[in-house]
Amino acid sequence: MFECRNLVKRFGETVALDGTSFSIPEGRLTVLIGPSGCGKSTTLRILNRLIEPDGGEVLYRGRPLSSYDPVELRRSMGYVIQHIGLFPHWTVERNICTVPRLLGWPPERQRARALELLELVGLPPDEYARKMPHQLSGGEAQRVGVARALAADPPVILMDEPFGAADPLTRSRLQEEFLAIQRRLRKTVVFVTHDMGEAIRLGDRIILMREGRVVREAATEDLVRSGDGFVKTFLGSESVLLLLECHTMEEIARPAPPTIPEELPRVPGAATVRDGLSLLLESGAPMLAVEEQGGILGIAGLKEIQALVRRGR
């Protein structure tokens, strides 16, 4: 979807991007990650032409980005930032419809879309559509921000530390919800974070940046497994836990025996192995029953988790 070649961007003496090259595939969630100041946000702002690079080029759908009208381009890309910037004296519904209104959609279509999106992000429309931004919690405001970014059904969503200000529990809920939405919608998402746990949980691909350059660009799982130099420092001692984030319980479950004890704790097949391990340790049970659509699809315990870690190392 995007092809960035040798991007250079300077702010006075500061070199924010120093020959950055990478590609962003269509329909996948690509994470840009790296230490503070390495050029992640600058890259994102170049992608929607909020700023222009001093050198290099970006191809978007095979054409130079510079050949697109910046205003139209921005309307075709949802943008979610940390402090979501809802308009304070507009209702939630009106905020969500910002772009559809600019595009001249008829009011009924705007309204229907807002209600549909509130549903999608888990905010009951009857309760939330008429609320004002100051009546929302931080997590709810972020959900409205995601709904607003999706409103005109743009093919691309740019997200700059969207859940960065949320407390850990809310953050993990927002991540799960967004992942579920992304599994349905398959947008091209470029997601900036400096939290490796978040990158691994959400990203199909990860682009690791340092000092304005790309250090590594790989599928999430390959990156976690490889653990070379800078990657390893970034992952630190958490690398095993992070590997567990990449896999689901249904992937490691073995077939269930004909009868399984009633008291065995249940875990959804889609839960990460990390969540499965927590449940196993908390419950003290020898095994978990892995469920899918109400039925039991298998069982898994420490042995299966250890096998996964050994395979991943």
Ligand SMILES: Nc1ncnc2c1ncn2[C@@H]1O[C@H](COP(=O)(O)OP(=O)(O)OP(=O)(O)O)[C@@H](O)[C@H]1O
């Ligand atoms: N408008 C600006 N004017 C001056 N310097 C800037 C501007 N925008 C970014 N920079 C500088 O460019 C470098 C890269 O900034 P950028 O915001 O892209 O980093 P980042 O990786 O997103 O950092 P963080 O994780 O802290 O948000 C930094 O040194 C920053 O201070």
